[in-house]
Amino acid sequence: MRVSRSSRNTRDSIGSVSAPFNEGKEFDSLYREFNEMLHFVVRGITFATETAADLEEANEKEEVANLEGIVRKYVDMENNLNNKREAIDELRTKMNAGNKVDLVETFESLHESAFEEYENSTENEKYFQNEYYIEFRQKIWEVNHPDEAMPTLDGNDDDDIVMGQQKESLFCPITTLLFEEPVTGKVCKHTYSKDAILQLIRRNRNTVVCPVAGCDKHITEHDLIPNKRIERKVARYRVTGNDPMDDVEYMNIE
Numbered sequence: 001m002r003v004s005r006s007s008r009n010t011r012d013s014i015g016s017v018s019a020p021f022n023e024g025k026e027f028d029s030l031y032r033e034f035n036e037m038l039h040f041v042v043r044g045i046t047f048a049t050e051t052a053a054d055l056e057e058a059n060e061k062e063e064v065a066n067l068e069g070i071v072r073k074y075v076d077m078e079n080n081l082n083n084k085r086e087a088i089d090e091l092r093t094k095m096n097a098g099n100k101v102d103l104v105e106t107f108e109s110l111h112e113s114a115f116e117e118y119e120n121s122t123e124n125e126k127y128f129q130n131e132y133y134i135e136f137r138q139k140i141w142e143v144n145h146p147d148e149a150m151p152t153l154d155g156n157d158d159d160d161i162v163m164g165q166q167k168e169s170l171f172c173p174i175t176t177l178l179f180e181e182p183v184t185g186k187v188c189k190h191t192y193s194k195d196a197i198l199q200l201i202r203r204n205r206n207t208v209v210c211p212v213a214g215c216d217k218h219i220t221e222h223d224l225i226p227n228k229r230i231e232r233k234v235a236r237y238r239v240t241g242n243d244p245m246d247d248v249e250y251m252n253i254e
């Protein structure tokens with residue numbers, strides 16, 4: 001996109017710009033433009049999120065779904081902008097290292113491979129792990145479920161549409177047994193048996209690093225919300241012996 005402006009200004013040397021590329025100012029103004037555009041995207045997402053929560057309250061499901069589509073487009077834009085910025089970072093590094101670089105060609109190949117990678121990633125990778133998208137879904141969820149933790153976006157409930165493949169465990173990561181009074185942390189959305197996590201928290205001066213492997217979020221008692229949905233699943237599992245999540249793979253619509 002705006003890299004073309006940079007190349008216009010260096011037209012006489014394009015094709016084989018020798019390092020050190022002494023145009024820090026050009027890069028600085030490029031970065032400024034990226035930041036402005038990112039800011040614009042984030043503002044759009046924030047506005048869509050607030051509007052969607054209001055519409056959810058008015059039960060305007062179709063409008064909410066439309067806004068969700070818009071937020072996904074914004075997330076795509078955010079990704080695209082970040083990819084371009086990273087391509088420019090890399091370009092700058094190459095030039096500073098003294099390499100001869102074809103500005104446009106190098107930028108385009110760097111950006112294209114990142115773009116392709118994004119295009120080929122799953123819905124789960126694109127959206128369900130994006131902080132803005134999660135926030136959007138969270139705000140809508142809270143309208144009708146103020147006291148209940150939001151299900152993980154790639155999870156599934158029997159009457160929900162399945163969008164991802166990851167299974168949601170019915171077993172506590174601390175006790176490794178079936179959940180007893182499952183509670184979910186607000187921050188990282190991991191779930192534990194209530195007594196088990198409370199014991200850990202109290203033993204550690206009222207805050208503990210999430211015991212789920214790979215998670216580094218701090219948990220306090222205050223962050224925990226009862227997870228009735230998982231509790232129902234565990235109850236069902238105790239009765240039937242069937243893990244309700246076993247069906248997920250067959251229902252996947254992705």
Ligand SMILES: [Zn+2]
Binds near residue numbers: 212215216
């Ligand atoms: Zn966690």
